[in-house]
Amino acid sequence: MIQVYDTTLRDGTQRTDISLSCNDKIQIARRLDELGVTFIEGGWPGSNPKDAEFFERAAGMHWQNARIVAFGATCAANKKPDEDANIRALIDARTSHCAVVGKSSVLHVREVLRTTRENNLRMIEESVAYLGQQGRAVIYDAEHFFDGYKEDAEYALQTLAAAARGGAETLVLCDTNGGTMPWEVAEIVRAVRARFPEAQLGIHAHNDAECAVANSLIAVQEGCIQVQGTINGYGERCGNANLCSIIPNLELKMGLKALPEGSLARLTELSHYVAEMANLSPDEHLAYVGKAAFAHKGGIHVAAIRRTASSYQHIDPALVGNQMRVVVSELSGRGNLLSKAEEYGLVLDEDADITAVLNELKALEARGFSFEAAEASVLLMLKRQQKDYCAPFELVDFTANVEHRQGRGIFAEATVKVRVNGEIIHTAADGNGPVNALDAALRKALLPFYPSIAHFHLEDYKVRILDGDRGTSSTTRVLIETHNGNKTWSTVGASTNIIEASWRALADSIEYGILMGD
CATH class of the missing domain: 3.20.20.70 (Aldolase class I)
Incomplete structure (x- = not known):
């Protein structure tokens, strides 16, 4: 010993x-x-x-x-x-x-x-x-x-x-x-x-x-x-x-x-616990206990592990309390998308065009999207390829205004027009910024149809400038993390317009939450 x-x-x-x-x-x-x-x-x-x-x-x-x-x-x-x-x-x-x-x-x-x-x-x-x-x-x-x-x-x-x-x-x-x-x-x-x-x-x-x-x-x-x-x-x-x-x-x-005997399987949990107590983000790339320790991104790798997990893993991750994870990105193959769908219990139609989703994903990543940490956006792309899929709402248009008013300071207001079950809903809301106002207006429009939205809480909102050398015309990537009390999911948007990038991530977040239910 x-x-x-x-x-x-x-x-x-x-x-x-x-x-x-x-x-x-x-x-x-x-x-x-x-x-x-x-x-x-x-x-x-x-x-x-x-x-x-x-x-x-x-x-x-x-x-x-x-x-x-x-x-x-x-x-x-x-x-x-x-x-x-x-x-x-x-x-x-x-x-x-x-x-x-x-x-x-x-x-x-x-x-x-x-x-x-x-x-x-x-x-x-x-x-x-x-x-x-x-x-x-x-x-x-x-x-x-x-x-x-x-x-x-x-x-x-x-x-x-x-x-x-x-x-x-x-x-x-x-x-x-x-x-x-x-x-x-x-x-x-x-x-x-x-x-x-x-x-x-x-x-x-x-x-x-x-x-x-x-x-x-x-x-x-x-x-x-x-x-x-x-x-x-x-x-x-x-x-x-x-x-x-x-x-x-x-x-x-x-x-x-x-x-x-049996204690080794608690190692990953302990690693994360100590990181949290130390007020540090867990290092995802640590051997054995990191979130990425058994993450598979390359299409060839994923195709192999779908047949034999040990082909690209030196141990069973469960031995140390970790788990295998498939990552979706521009390096993905069909196996990555199939694995992701299986992981989330998404049953795909036999005639679902996985190749079309894969091509769209690669094209979006070339424009600045990143789906590694936005798995809900990937699942929505797969769902939208199904013949019988009907989106819970459809965007008609939106506006977002930011003004400075004397005596009040900065003021943000947004309007949203969406179609739900053939009905056009037009709402407005203000907020402490344009994204917050858009979020409030969208929720206001959809809440009568989907009461579960009241439990959706935006946990994190990350903004990354991808090509800072282009100044204010740079592409911006927005990652939104949402929680409903039971589950957490992440969505992504990217654009040279930060409001458009935010809207895409925000709308995907609400749509996925509605589909997921409680």
């Missing part, structure tokens, strides 16, 4: 745009515990009141799988452990395990600590031993170990020996600057294993050379039994080793257990 050591709550929060409240950290810790990680590093209790509060609250909670870890450093160069406030804070955190970071690099001993090699060895051994005497199991993080080994291999190994003499449970080799290559990690871990054949070894990798996951996996291959990392790879600079990639690689590629 590989020990998964999560440091999202400590190292992960050192990413430049992340700040978690104490309550956020507690909630994330609960999810990590439910996933089944071995250790959760809650923070550095001696560094700030928030982390001290976290450990106070965590001490009174029940943890079903994970052990909470308090993180700190060895005692100061001029102190004994029992005199050091940082060591005292670790004890006061009341965790079963403490992680203690110490220097492995001669450069850091000389220039950062400003002490001697011998004193650094004393600091490591005495700090680990003192915490052990206080009833704490110690995980020793050998900071800058790989850089230190390359500077002076013998001294770096001596620092590990000092931690081992102090009674450290695990010796963790840290690629703190993130610049070590996988073959170097393999060679150095092999050397450490030869020097300490009985020791439990761990790996802590950073991603500055985009090698953190690879370095972690190769370290396990060479004998490390603990892997430290963060959810989504959050962390200082370029981030830490991404546990959302490491865990499935360990289990699915290397045949090693890292989580309790």
